Amino acid sequence: MIDLQAGGAFRLLVYKFSRQPGSTKHIDRDALAPEDWGQELIKLPRGGLIVLDLTLEAVGEGILVTGTADCTLEGQCARCLTPFERPTEVTFQELFVYEGHAADDEDVSRVVAEIIDLEPVVRDAIVLDLPLAPLCEENCAGLCAECGANLNEEPDHSHGEKADARWAGLSDWVPSQSGE
Ligand SMILES: [Zn+2]
Ligand SMILES: [Zn+2]
Numbered sequence: 001m002i003d004l005q006a007g008g009a010f011r012l013l014v015y016k017f018s019r020q021p022g023s024t025k026h027i028d029r030d031a032l033a034p035e036d037w038g039q040e041l042i043k044l045p046r047g048g049l050i051v052l053d054l055t056l057e058a059v060g061e062g063i064l065v066t067g068t069a070d071c072t073l074e075g076q077c078a079r080c081l082t083p084f085e086r087p088t089e090v091t092f093q094e095l096f097v098y099e100g101h102a103a104d105d106e107d108v109s110r111v112v113a114e115i116i117d118l119e120p121v122v123r124d125a126i127v128l129d130l131p132l133a134p135l136c137e138e139n140c141a142g143l144c145a146e147c148g149a150n151l152n153e154e155p156d157h158s159h160g161e162k163a164d165a166r167w168a169g170l171s172d173w174v175p176s177q178s179g180e
Helices: 119-128 160-178
Strands: 011-013 024-032 042-044 049-059 062-076 083-097 115-117
Antiparallel strands (some): 042 062, 049 062
16 A cells, blocks of 8 residues: 655655545665764664564544664763664654644644655754763763763772872872972
């Protein structure tokens, strides 16, 4: 019922899809991220595989698309800077209003020339789900503030006397002030 040859894996050609309210169609589809989605610390990189599991349902004014997108994010831990990859799944739902149907909001998604373009919907679902401060693991111990050692790899890391070097520097400074 759905022509899978519509240009672009995010685009669904729906001219054969019944507009009878209640009609449903399930579609599994793979797509590739056309560009980096996200930001420096965490993103779905360009070319990353997105596995889409979609259900289309005809409703009165359009086609309601409900779906999940599975992909693997590339990130860098905000605490210890270690690169990591992490599978994720996001869900989304979007109503695509038929051409010619008035909509309350002019910003609604539309069926255009019998095509539904899922790219903005999938992109937003993935990008809005990204953490602001990605961590390699929830309890990441981060880096030593003194020397940058990874405290996940060296849980007993300590500088002992070296930590006192800061105070040694301060005591040098105090006499020079009092000497004026
Ligand atoms: Zn970390
Ligand atoms: Zn250290």
